[in-house]
Amino acid sequence: MNIPSLSIHSTMGKIQIQSTGPQLEVHQGQTQQTIEQPKAEMTIERTPSKLTIDQTQAWNNLNLKSAFVRISEAVDEGHQAVMEGIARRAEEGDDLLHIERGGNPIKAHAVQNAQQKGSYSTGSTPPFQAVKESYSPSEVEINWQTKKPEIAATSEPPSFQFQRGQVNISMAQYPSVDISI
Template structure:
């Protein structure tokens, strides 16, 4: 005996999902940058130094002087000698006028006028101390610097941006199905 049978065969529905990812590109171009540095202006001013050496007195001390100075010196010495001679004669005349006073003015004046005084010995060709005069004026230096600021030019560029949106496609790969079969429903006996 065969029993009646019901056979069912089913298939579930299948969904198909197709996805494309989004893409994004960002590019940042470099900024344009320009820098200029103008040169600084430097001004330097100097006044030269001065050195003056006056050795006139040293030459005069060594008796090596200019002829005009020598004439002036000897003229002064002559005038001084004339004054000293006049003073000596006045003094001796006064002494002779008072001859009645004690003393012997004639013999003392004869000795005084008859012999030269002792000359002083010494080195005459060495100049005196600090005879050379030195005057020094140092140079002066002034520096003026004018600093120029740098010239900076910067230009920023916008970024290049590309975006491709993603996509999702949903569809049915297989539809659901149900098959029902019957066997041995009607017996044949």
């Protein structure tokens, strides 16, 4: 006996998904930068040093005197001689005024006036003080003027390129059902 059989054959459907990822490109341009440093300025002001040597007293000690010094000394000596002469005459007048005291004042005055007075002086200033020197040192003033650097920078904004992703859905295998007897 033959029993009829029924056979069912089914195929499942398959979905196929294809996707393309999104792409993002970022491009950053170079930054342009320039730097300039101006030169600093320097000024120097200097006062020179000064040395003064005065050897007038040393020359005077050697009796090598200038005309002005000789005239000044002659004036001083003349004034001194006049004052001594006045004092001597006053003293002699006093002696003559009191002649009754005895002695011979006229003879004593003559002997005293006959003696020569005078001496040679080599100077009274010690040699280490005869030359006078003075020194003023030089002064230096340095001034700087610095200048700030000049910096210029130009930057480019970034550029973006975006490509969207895609998703494709399709049937890789369609479903089917086969029934056979």
